[in-house]
Every structure is written in structure tokens, then in C-alpha cells.
Amino acid sequence: MLPAVDLVPEPVAAAQHFAGQRLAPGRCAAVYDLGAGTFDASVVRRGDTGFETLASDGRTDCGGLDIDAALVARLGETVGLADPAS
Numbered sequence: 001m002l003p004a005v006d007l008v009p010e011p012v013a014a015a016q017h018f019a020g021q022r023l024a025p026g027r028c029a030a031v032y033d034l035g036a037g038t039f040d041a042s043v044v045r046r047g048d049t050g051f052e053t054l055a056s057d058g059r060t061d062c063g064g065l066d067i068d069a070a071l072v073a074r075l076g077e078t079v080g081l082a083d084p085a086s
Helices: 010-018 064-079
Strands: 028-034 039-046 051-059
Touching (some): 010 051
């Protein structure tokens, strides 16, 4: 039988993996995940036996693709293109 598995937000999983050896108990860390289509962030505190999630939130309207589109639009304005995709 497989052991029980806890599902956690991506930033929390990243904190558990990365900061598990680097963050002393009682210390906090802010962790984010900027994906292609979403932005997720969490604040976690290291305890003696793991991490406590203090806050976690995400946006589905702010990701890497949105940043790319904004940069392309701005560059298009800079060089005078009406439609930056052309």
C-alpha cells in the first residue's frame, strides 16, 4: 500500500525542497512560482518537523506569457509598429 500523500501549492513544495536544508527553524521565506500562465506565491515558516504555510495566493492573469506580450507590445510602440505581431 502506498503512503498518504499531501498535496501542497507549488511554491510550498519548492520551499520544502530548496529551503529544507538552508532555513533554520523559526525562519520565514517568501517563495513564488512564475509559470507561463500563472503566478503563485506563498510565505512559509520552517518548524522543527516541516513547514507551516502562513499565506498562499495566486493569479491566473499574470504569467510569463503575459509578460512576453507586454514586452512585445512595448517594443512595437517603441519602433512605431501598429501591430507588434506583424
